[in-house]
Amino acid sequence: MKSENRSQSKQGKKSEPVELTGSEILVQALIDEGVDTIFGYPGGAVIGIYDVFYRTPKIKHILVRHEQGATHAADGYARVTGKPGVVMVTSGPGATNTVTGISNAHMDSIPIVVFTGQVPSPMIGNDAFQEADIIGITRPITKHSYLVKDVNQLARIVHEAFHIATTGRPGPVLIDLPKDILVNKTSYKKITQLDIRGYSPTYKGHAQQITKAANMINNAIRPLIYAGGGVISGNAAEELRELAIKGNIPVTTTLLGLGAFPEDSPLSLGMLGMHGTWYANMAITECDVLLAIGARFDDRITGKLETFSKKSKKIHIDIDPSCIAKNVPVNIPIVGHAKETLPQLTARIHKLENKEWLETIAQWKKEHPLKYKMSDQVILPQYVVEKIAEVSKRKAIVVTDVGQNQMWSAQFYGFRHPRTLLSSGGLGTMGYGLPAAIGASIGKPDQIVFCITGDGGFQMNIQELATAVKYKVPVKVALLNNGYLGMVRQWQELFFGARYSATVLKDGNPDFIKVVEGFGGIGIRVVDPKDVVPALKESLKIKDKPVVMEFMVAPEEKVFPMVPAGASLFEMLEE
Amino acid sequence: MKHTLSVLFQNRFNAIPRMAGLFSGRGYSIDSISFGQGEEPGLTRATITTQGDKQIIEQIAKQLHKLVDVIKVIDLTYEPYVERELALIKVSSSPSTRAEIMQVTDIFRAKIIDISAKTLTIEVTGKEDKVNAAIGMLEQFGIREIARTGSVALKREYQGVIQSSS
Numbered sequence: 001m002k003s004e005n006r007s008q009s010k011q012g013k014k015s016e017p018v019e020l021t022g023s024e025i026l027v028q029a030l031i032d033e034g035v036d037t038i039f040g041y042p043g044g045a046v047i048g049i050y051d052v053f054y055r056t057p058k059i060k061h062i063l064v065r066h067e068q069g070a071t072h073a074a075d076g077y078a079r080v081t082g083k084p085g086v087v088m089v090t091s092g093p094g095a096t097n098t099v100t101g102i103s104n105a106h107m108d109s110i111p112i113v114v115f116t117g118q119v120p121s122p123m124i125g126n127d128a129f130q131e132a133d134i135i136g137i138t139r140p141i142t143k144h145s146y147l148v149k150d151v152n153q154l155a156r157i158v159h160e161a162f163h164i165a166t167t168g169r170p171g172p173v174l175i176d177l178p179k180d181i182l183v184n185k186t187s188y189k190k191i192t193q194l195d196i197r198g199y200s201p202t203y204k205g206h207a208q209q210i211t212k213a214a215n216m217i218n219n220a221i222r223p224l225i226y227a228g229g230g231v232i233s234g235n236a237a238e239e240l241r242e243l244a245i246k247g248n249i250p251v252t253t254t255l256l257g258l259g260a261f262p263e264d265s266p267l268s269l270g271m272l273g274m275h276g277t278w279y280a281n282m283a284i285t286e287c288d289v290l291l292a293i294g295a296r297f298d299d300r301i302t303g304k305l306e307t308f309s310k311k312s313k314k315i316h317i318d319i320d321p322s323c324i325a326k327n328v329p330v331n332i333p334i335v336g337h338a339k340e341t342l343p344q345l346t347a348r349i350h351k352l353e354n355k356e357w358l359e360t361i362a363q364w365k366k367e368h369p370l371k372y373k374m375s376d377q378v379i380l381p382q383y384v385v386e387k388i389a390e391v392s393k394r395k396a397i398v399v400t401d402v403g404q405n406q407m408w409s410a411q412f413y414g415f416r417h418p419r420t421l422l423s424s425g426g427l428g429t430m431g432y433g434l435p436a437a438i439g440a441s442i443g444k445p446d447q448i449v450f451c452i453t454g455d456g457g458f459q460m461n462i463q464e465l466a467t468a469v470k471y472k473v474p475v476k477v478a479l480l481n482n483g484y485l486g487m488v489r490q491w492q493e494l495f496f497g498a499r500y501s502a503t504v505l506k507d508g509n510p511d512f513i514k515v516v517e518g519f520g521g522i523g524i525r526v527v528d529p530k531d532v533v534p535a536l537k538e539s540l541k542i543k544d545k546p547v548v549m550e551f552m553v554a555p556e557e558k559v560f561p562m563v564p565a566g567a568s569l570f571e572m573l574e575e
Numbered sequence: 576m577k578h579t580l581s582v583l584f585q586n587r588f589n590a591i592p593r594m595a596g597l598f599s600g601r602g603y604s605i606d607s608i609s610f611g612q613g614e615e616p617g618l619t620r621a622t623i624t625t626q627g628d629k630q631i632i633e634q635i636a637k638q639l640h641k642l643v644d645v646i647k648v649i650d651l652t653y654e655p656y657v658e659r660e661l662a663l664i665k666v667s668s669s670p671s672t673r674a675e676i677m678q679v680t681d682i683f684r685a686k687i688i689d690i691s692a693k694t695l696t697i698e699v700t701g702k703e704d705k706v707n708a709a710i711g712m713l714e715q716f717g718i719r720e721i722a723r724t725g726s727v728a729l730k731r732e733y734q735g736v737i738q739s740s741s
Contacts, residue, residue, distance in 0.1 A: 135589060136592070139589070139592060139593060139596050140596055140597075140600045143643070144643045145589060146588065146589075147588055147589070149588070164643060196643065197585060197646050198584060198585055198642070198643055198644050198645045198646040199643045320641065321637050321640070321641075322634065322637035322638050322640075322641050325630070325633070326634060
């Protein structure tokens with residue numbers, strides 16, 4: 001996509017060039033890009049842009065309480081809508097506070113465009129007040145970045161940034177805006193043509209490679225599809241379903257791939273990897289042809305590389321060539337977009353005779369299901385997740401934090417639809433849950449949004465409750481309070497002699513209900529398992545403010561199965 | 576194994592730091608890297624020499640290619656290519672050693688480009704090992720300073736006997 005006609009304007013009509021300031025041009029370019037929501041926090045360097053926002057009703061600015069919250073909210077917004085999330089912050093600390101959120105979006109390939117204020121051009125490099133070299137700081141965690149040096153380039157840069165963020169393998173793009181550029185004036189011309197010579201992602205799979213892959217699949221005895229976040233970001237869940245059903249091929253997904261394939265299908269194996277299902281990990285160990293789609297063979301997926309899926313020949317479809325054969329050798333690499341490539345492949349495969357393989361998998365499912373010990377004395381976190389799925393009829397958007405709460409959500413919810421699970425997969429950012437849930441709810445105001453979090457992660461961005469209250473965001477927080485940093489505690493229990501070094505939170509945790517009420521939200525504490533469902537149902541009735549259900553869960557409950565760090569996938573610990 | 580990569584890119588803001596940062600951030604080694612204007616205004620060609628097995632070099636090439644400003648990446652290692660490096664070597668000299676230094680200079684088809692009472696500055700061009708050899712021979716006189724460009728390289732077009740056109 002070297003050049004793309006982006007013109008929406010009527011042909012033949014020449015608009016009069018009007019002199020606008022950089023701030024006005026920026027906002028106009030955002031409107032031309034179709035942006036209607038921005039997450040941000042003002043400051044000296046961007047005060048001029050905020051002045052334009054003040055008189056631009058087309059753009060809704062969401063004032064967060066910390067810039068990290070803005071980036072996660074934009075990330076959540078992007079994941080549910082498929083549109084790029086937009087962030088606006090000031091220079092210096094405003095910019096540095098976005099770093100974790102940008103890195104998070106980079107690791108999970110989420111399209112966000114981050115605007116940072118910068119000190120005036122002549123002062124750059126002088127250690128000016130609130131100056132930070134944010135281009136330098138974010139260099140390794142952005143897909144691309146720009147420092148605007150000339151107001152005449154501003155509009156082009158904005159459009160390039162959105163194009164780069166949203167095409168190919170999506171990712172964060174940062175634009176640094178020196179204050180003088182925002183004041184300078186020039187005539188605004190709508191950009192209709194982009195020319196980025198070095199950037200032309202491949203969308204269509206190479207026909208010969210597709211044919212080879214189809215032959216390999218057609219001759220498979222124990223085929224398996226391993227689908228990742230690329231299927232969701234590429235809006236290819238339907239295409240994946242058609243491929244799997246036509247070929248009769250079982251499917252396992254990564255954490256970010258959950259929702260790409262309905263888990264109620266008999267062909268679904270749920271999630272694989274460190275806390276994946278027993279049967280998914282065995283299937284990937286035993287399969288003879290592995291078709292990876294939009295996934296990157298992350299270490300949490302493969303376990304010990306030397307023993308990973310040794311019996312299989314591998315086909316890997318990915319839009320990013322550098323993902324292919326990075327960790328695991330691949331027999332047939334296919335560079336392409338899932339939505340374009342999967343139908344090419346589906347057309348060339350036939351229904352496989354793999355009854356025996358599917359029976360083996362069915363047997364594994366029966367012998368090693370995901371399970372936990374139910375109790376009527378104490379709330380089990382897995383039970384809460386199951387009940388959230390039930391009361392929301394699995395139509396809610398679930399945003400997790402990171403750690404045990406995340407893994408239980410992945411294991412026990414039973415995802416059916418793409419873009420209904422939002423989770424910090426690559427970076428594993430504690431504190432992601434609440435702000436991302438707010439962004440998701442703003443992006444999809446008609447859908448119920450649950451944030452499943454823990455007492456650790458919740459406190460990392462708890463200030464965003466104020467954002468939810470201010471904008472009447474009815475996010476439903478299921479706080480699984482076990483009084484520990486549960487995942488680290490679990491490792492300490494299993495591998496470090498139960499020496500709970502710095503993982504005990506309970507003696508310092510606040511009264512969460514009072515905190516939530518202090519912010520103006522609704523707090524419900526649940527101690528008895530029989531009160532779980534009533535609390536969840538109650539939360540569904542609240543439409544104009546955040547509600548936090550604090551579930552006092554079994555403190556030492558663990559996530560199983562578990563592949564210990566460095567072990568092979570088939571060496572799982574079970575309950 | 577040593578690999579020579581030729582990278583053509585649009586030298587826009589931040590392009591060179593991104594390229595260099597990729598090596599440090601992903602733990603790849605750089606033996607030498609040189610930049611200079613390419614065949615069109617606005618285009619720069621980098622010649623990078625690096626070490627690694629086939630899989631690592633492939634990753635480096637893919638990662639370089641992924642950079643938005645990069646237009647073309649070629650691993651020259653598996654093709655015939657020409658490679659040159661330029662070095663300026665300042666050696667101590669005295670009336671008694673000057674003649675000998677000039678002889679060594681001649682043998683390497685190098686040039687003396689600066690002279691003072693106590694030093695000679697010699698310009699050597701050639702492949703990396705020739706430059707190394709020249710430096711080795713000059714060491715006995717006392718090397719004061721060295722500046723090297725690192726390799727620059729291009730794919731060789733002439734590959735065999737020229738077909739007679741008549």
